[in-house]
Amino acid sequence: MTPEQFKELHDRRVNLSAKVLTKKNLEYGTNIDMLESFKEQAEFSIHNSPMGIGWELLVKHLYSVRRIVREYEQHGRIPDQDTIDEKFGDAINYLILIEALFKELEH
Numbered sequence: 001m002t003p004e005q006f007k008e009l010h011d012r013r014v015n016l017s018a019k020v021l022t023k024k025n026l027e028y029g030t031n032i033d034m035l036e037s038f039k040e041q042a043e044f045s046i047h048n049s050p051m052g053i054g055w056e057l058l059v060k061h062l063y064s065v066r067r068i069v070r071e072y073e074q075h076g077r078i079p080d081q082d083t084i085d086e087k088f089g090d091a092i093n094y095l096i097l098i099e100a101l102f103k104e105l106e107h
Contacts, residue, residue: 016085017093024093035101050101058094065091 001009028037038050047053064087071077079087 013089013092016089017096020089021093021096035097035104038097038101051098054094054098054101058091058098061087061091061094
């Protein structure tokens with residue numbers, strides 16, 4: 001992969017993540033607090049923090065990525081772009097959300 005191709009991949013991923021996070025905020029967040037759903041879920045989950053909720057949701061997506069990698073290693077199956085966008089993008093987005101939850105503690 002050339003540096004130009006990598007930059008194109010990176011820029012596409014950043015743009016997709018921004019679109020998904022904005023769209024999902026309309027479903028799960030509020031105009032005041034984008035991270036509200038993590039805080040509310042922590043009240044009735046086995047996790048005692050919003051970051052724990054984020055971690056649990058991230059693990060689900062990491063498991064999906066692991067399955068994709070195994071499918072390639074064991075059967076040579078290459079995932080289609082829609083699958084990559086969904087599974088890899090979700091994992092990246094949950095890392096961003098967990099970081100945001102920690103950043104919020106600094107204020």
